[in-house]
Amino acid sequence: MKPTIGITMGDAAGIGPEIIVKALKEEDVYRTCNPLVIGDAKMLERALNVTRTQLAIHPVQSVAEAQFKHGTIDVLDLDLLPADLPFGQVSAEAGNAAYQYLAKSIELAKAGDIQSICTAPLNKEALHLGGHLYPGHTEILAALTDTEDFSMMLTTPNLRVIHLTTHMGLIAAIESITPDRTYTVVKLAHDTLNKAGFDKPRIAVCGINPHAGENGLFGNGEEEEKLAPGIARAAAEGIDVTGPYPADTLFFRAGRGDFDMVVACYHDQGHAPIKVMGIEDGVNITVGLKGGIIRTSVDHGTAFDIAGKNIAGEASMLAAIRSAIELAPKR
Incomplete structure (x- = not known):
């Protein structure tokens, strides 16, 4: 069976939603895994407009509701952010949301609902403003898995x-x-x-x-x-x-x-x-990580300077998704 990959949105004021949308345009992704975005549906809708991508957004409240079909992006909608969140600005709201997306993905991985986690970038200053005093993704993952x-x-x-x-x-x-x-x-x-x-x-x-x-x-x-x-x-x-x-x-x-x-x-x-x-x-x-949880990520930052401009490329996100698939345990 294809592994289910939880893709966290990261800081939505950055390029995370854009590169996720661009990556999930690729039909090959759906041939090899079941991608589930964990974030805010309204931010993905905005990313579709920015990137002029013809896809549908399917908000869900559980993995069981996801359709996993190319042309539709399933998103576990935590609905944490305002629709008019400014691009390219550090904010406590976006920092807290990025943390919550990651915490939810760990919860799903521990339950076996997803087989790997793939993360879009977060902003450390925003993370701290949101009340989560970690240096980055790695340390959050370690803390939430007692590793x-x-x-x-x-x-x-x-x-x-x-x-x-x-x-x-x-x-x-x-x-x-x-x-x-x-x-x-x-x-x-x-x-x-x-x-x-x-x-x-x-x-x-x-x-x-x-x-x-x-x-x-x-x-x-x-x-x-x-x-x-x-x-x-x-x-x-x-x-x-x-x-x-x-x-x-x-x-x-x-x-x-x-x-x-x-x-x-x-x-x-x-x-x-x-x-x-x-x-x-x-x-x-x-x-x-304890429990054999697999986490991969893009190897770049939130790129606030180009967020919302349809400039960001999805190559690293696609590479991270492929690595998450390769390392996922077989069900």
Whole structure:
């Protein structure tokens, strides 16, 4: 049976509704899954007008009411936003709604009503104004599933990256890295790729300092203290993991096929190469959620500057939906 994919609308003042509508124009999506938007029907109606898309909106109150047929977008209508919500403006209303859409999707996933979650982008400032003090989607998902050991994974067609730390300042990120965290993320990377069909995935770990410390010349021995013990522990369990390597060459090596996954130490170390190599078809995946919940996302933001202008492209949303389908458990 085709998996049911819950697609959350994100911040409706941004490009989320537009890229969802554009993605669900594609008949191939309906051949491989049952897409259910979780958001506000009136925002999708507005997106149809903006994008001049000839589709119908079908509001539902339960998954059982959905039709799942191409040409009609089923939306679990939470009806949280005013029809005249301004495009491109930070608002507490939109921030709270984005949180509620995600919370509803987790509820549905726990109940088995949807098999994967695919998220449109939210705005962190709006999220905070709406009373939800999380750094982003990943941390909300972890909190609402009582998950402690999780990580953010980014993928493009030629590169996969998983992170030891994400949304925190650089000094705090480095301080928070421990041998246990390094081991945990390496194992999450291995297990995720193993379930996806990689027999013995090759994992490489970035150094924290320039040139991975250059044998103590740079930094204060962070590679030896924080990374090496975790790498050795994972390797002792049979995981094919090596490093730490200088980040300035490791991403090139991974991109040409030397490794199946790179472990990045902090946010920009992993995000920058991914976005250079494939921002339009990049996918953000939350790894390690309890209950086996699968979550994928576009790898871009709300793009307030172009919201409502019919400029935003749907390539990353389509890639995220495809990843959600591929990773969904079979019913």
